[in-house]
Amino acid sequence: MAKIGIPRTLAYFLYYPLWKTFFEDLNHEIVISPPTTRAILDAGVKEAVNDACIPIKLYHGHVAYLADKADYIFCPRLVSVRKHGDFGTETFCPKFLGLPDMIRFGIDHLPEIIDTRVDLKKGKKELFNVFCEIGSQIGNTHEEIKRAFSKALKVQKQFDNLLYQEILPPEAMDIVFNHKPAQVSHDNCDLTIAIIGYPYVLYDSYINAGLIRLLEKENVKILTQDMLSDKTMNRQAKTLPKSLFWYFSNRAVYGGLHFMARPDVDGIIHVTAFACGPDSLVDRMVEIEARRRRGMPYLSIAVDEHTGEAGVRTRIEAFLDMLRYRRDKI
């Protein structure tokens, strides 16, 4: 049975339940990189092309960690997960499109890469074919794959449903895999803040300097775009001149627009990766719309390899003070 190396970043935060269940049901062993550490970040900075954004450098770091510990590196090429956008051509950031090649030529001594192309524009049914390809690359039969796939879908669904109940992905994973009871209580919360951004920035507490914990300690109820159903989000597409081209960016934008219209939301924080191409558009657009649509308070935080907790804390505290002041005035 093979050891499958899975980097704990990028799409991991939303799709890990699917992957893990699939591989384990096929009796493969999963080797997952630990949550981001300084060492992983440093390795990533060393391995990746120096003009890359932080998340891509981090990805290199996680892959480098796994290089001598696994038989395969699981790095599917995410091309599209739905037919969406003005021309039905929604895809992922170009760096996702070239990711398997970037690591193949960027990092020495890698084991075989599972770089199956994921293109679901033709429909969700394509996903089964994708998993057939993955399964056969690691030597499983059609029957085995079929069983593992349907089980994986179920677990993923369970995970997704937890998100819709406003549970954050890391906790939802804990519930699904470690059967920890859900223990979210918002009784003491006096503010509700929507955080938008890419899952690999929002839920990697190393790279965002513990932003979520910080907010929780401040008695803030947190919402993110990943707690919204596709249907809810896609309603926002019509309110824009044109959709963006990238799945994760569209989710962040639609999520932001949705939360702007919600009376229970006090403010929006956009967490963006320093020097991220798509975010240069996302950030300004959401900022302008927030002002135009409701005068919704908006804070943008850019994270990079030098982001310190102190800096983030100061900005968050100032933002929260402003929100509380604003609320008490009314």
Added chain:
Amino acid sequence: MKISFPHMGYSYIAFKWLVENMGHECIVPPEPSSRTLDLGVRYAPEFACIPFKILLGTYLEVVEMGAEVIISSGGMGPCRAGYYWVMHKYLLEEAGKDVKVVAFELPRSDIMDFWKKLRWLRKTGGISVKEFIRVFKTAWNKIMVIDDVEMRSHEIRPYEIHRGDTTRGLWTALDMIDKANTLQEIQEARVEGLRQLNQIEQDRSRKPLKIGIIGEIYVVLEPAANHYIQIMLGEMGVQTDRSIYLTSYARKNTIVNLEGDVFEVAKPYLNEAPIGGHGVNSIGETILYAKHGFDGVVQLAPFACIPEIVAKSIIPTVSKDYSIPVLTLFIDEQTGKAGVQTRLEAFVDLLESRREVRERHERLVI
């Protein structure tokens, strides 16, 4: 209506003619200057790519000059360019500018919208369909011919004896093309322009190095954005071939088109296409230039350009496998002409010494 459009190299000559002959007034976009860039930088998001900033600066300038309509292009991804117009519109509105941005999406993604906009341009200009077709054809011819003379100038420049002759010759040719109004006049301008370029005093005993210029379309096409890199290299005695011309796809005789599908060529290194911009092209073209005996390749990319970063991370392997040096120049608002010049000079030195070593080996073998 007073119409303007983005500035890209010398193409404005043809677009100006097109706008005027459709019955509109043309606000000719000025060549991007440091003021253009300053304006763009002031209003654009910090990490917007440099073409976005220069275009925004250009739009702000043409609005000052009285433009009422700006014509631009759309796109369906995967990179940011197809979204430029939306964001430009937001930012122009925020800056309180009263101007209409009309973006043409690719006809194959929205044919109805494409025709609707064309029709609107024609009707407001007040010309007939027949006239419209003629005007279009003529303008296309102008672009072709502009590219013809520019290509020739890059071949000749490294041989010129008096520095600057070629560039002056190019402008003479462009002026003639500018004044031409019919297909025949355009052809005459072409013939005469090329003749004058060929007649420039040259030292044909020189053996210029050959460098391929690849990268992101805007910084490749707009000399003002790349510090006139082709002229700079030419005057250092280097012959350059550029992978992109506006009329590239209609040409058969250029190196990059000669080999057919550049995506196929790139495939062993980047198994996905397109990834936006010219990311995949940059890899394929490096291979093509190597195969055609070029001495080196210069990759031009806007700072933080997503597809070119992907390409850059793979190019070192390609460069090693095909034994062709590649210099990547990332361009941002801080990039100065002197810096570019120094790096190019060092690169050219490297290529020269490589060539010497190679030739010495060849002599030994013989």
